[in-house]
Amino acid sequence: MTDIHPLDDALVLTILDDDRVAARTTAPYANMVGPFGGTISALFLKAVISDPRTAGNPVALTVNFCGAISDGSFEIGKKLQRAGKYLQHWSLELLQNDGVRATASIVVGHHDDVFSHQIASPPEVPGAEEVPALPGGLPLAWIARYKMHFVEGGPNFTGKEFSEPQSGRSVLWLSDEPARSLDYCALAAMADSFFLRNLQVRGTFPPMGTVTLTTYFHATLDEVTAQGTAPLLGTADCKRLHANFSDQQVELWGKDGVLLATSVQLAWYKF
């Protein structure tokens, strides 16, 4: 037994050569089928962050979920497409059984002390301790890897579809379970930890899955580190569910109302 945090265990990478790493799924982050997408996003990011060629902090991450990832091992291939004075562009592929199961692009950039202005502000909400935690015992293992205190728009697990479409908005306090100091990889995983909006709007869970997810890291390394183990305030909403595709916009707020990250995704749903 070691006391490695389950997220760090899920993010263990083995270097195969300069351009390839190996990883594997872990039971604590199991999804309905295969792994929780957030750990895949975080693994792509770690493959770049841990690369000796990387100069700067992650600023953008797009992950395309191309095919089902099975439980077990897989490889991530990476290519530094372009490295300039201020920015690097990386392209990545996740391969399992010789098939591409996910692709990613990552932008790394230098952060300097230049003009700064935050326009958006977090919603005013009661503290995490003042709202109930999502109960345990839910069917997907990865959900238990997050402490979620819903302020608004908690998930409907009754299995009963709403008679009318509801608001797509959720607001919650969110942190790793057990507690873990925030880093960019944890932030990348959290950006994919919001229940798909079909559940929110319809109260039901048709066959569905995230197709493509883009996360922007607005926080400098100092801001990420300063968050420590404090819960983040997350918001999620959507604009349109139509013709098999639904969107989702996410904000992740840190201490002192700092916008740490935002993400957007498109999910496919069957009916």
Added chain:
Amino acid sequence: MTDIHPLDDALVLTILDDDRVAARTTAPYANMVGPFGGTISALFLKAVISDPRTAGNPVALTVNFCGAISDGSFEIGKKLQRAGKYLQHWSLELLQNDGVRATASIVVGHHDDVFSHQIASPPEVPGAEEVPALPGGLPLAWIARYKMHFVEGGPNFTGKEFSEPQSGRSVLWLSDEPARSLDYCALAAMADSFFLRNLQVRGTFPPMGTVTLTTYFHATLDEVTAQGTAPLLGTADCKRLHANFSDQQVELWGKDGVLLATSVQLAWYKF
């Protein structure tokens, strides 16, 4: 002389082989340096839409602008990463003088008549004819390729920086100039036609450029086609400008208040 629309001229592709097409910049869509990014996005999309292997309509497009594209010719390489029953994932690279200048990922999907619900609604604004058009004679050629009627948050071209940061929000009526029936490529280009938010918030134009742009196409082909040459209602806003990076969220609304597309981007700025 032909009467080809300048956008169609800018999107002329020459097939080199199954996986490569050639294209070139055109003067009507010139930017400060090289081409308007919107035409690059549209060219990536056209390279996939025009491929005989493509089954379905575009639903998501991420473009990473890796390096400056010079005026002249370039190649686009494409790879069908994965094709399933409902979805296709494509990865693309734009090469000029043997260097990768941009990369893209495109998701193509089947649209069926399933659950549909639009949550977001367009802002209530006066019609395009009731608000003044952006005057011509602006320094960047591509701007003249759009008719822009700003309802709110027009650009500050005085060159004078605001004394205090202003709202990042703009609302405008937007259409191709000259008029052109809407298609997915035009929509992809329009998603990148919003002035970078630094200009909006600061009133000034530091060295800056779009680093990565993701566009979601919420509209079915019928909805895109039904738009015809009618102007779209566009909104843009941003949440944070910090440490050399600023974000931008865009909505593109069509007839009857239908949300045709949304886009998000991260731009780099120098100071």
